[in-house]
Amino acid sequence: MEIMQVMGRLVCTQRVAGLGHMHLRILQNNKGKKLVAVDPVGAREGNWVFTSSGSAARFACPDPSTQTDLTIGGIIDFWSPDG
């Protein structure tokens, strides 16, 4: 799992049926790259979160058939990027 920061929300009305109605979030990883993850926990902009990737991302969704490869697993209570 990786630690990322939520940059904002993302709206995609036109999407494959396999994504369902999952909320999408824009995340930034430690290298500054922006990624999109589905959000079952309700993270807000500025929150630090940890993410599951690959096939584990599907099991992190309420419905494991969701077609995702990046899912927010939880919001980190206390985190500063310097450690």
Next chain:
Amino acid sequence: MLICKVVKPLVSTNRIPGFEHRHLQVVLDGSSKKVAVDAVGCKPDDWVICVGSSAAREAAGSKSYPSDLTIVGIIDHWDPDSSNPSVGGEK
């Protein structure tokens, strides 16, 4: 499998139910920080081995556990500067 160094525990109260109450650890893989599920009970500064992909899910408890990185062992002796851990021996 990856050799990682445990940095500190990660506290996340608001998490998906699938992660249950398992301990999470921040680990250092080279210079990048990652989060791993702790299946063995390690402490900060321990050197550990981590598995990824589907092995990470089963090692953490079940085939449907949502982990992509799980700590599966604590290394007894490991010197990061040596290529052969059995010769290195610093703890």
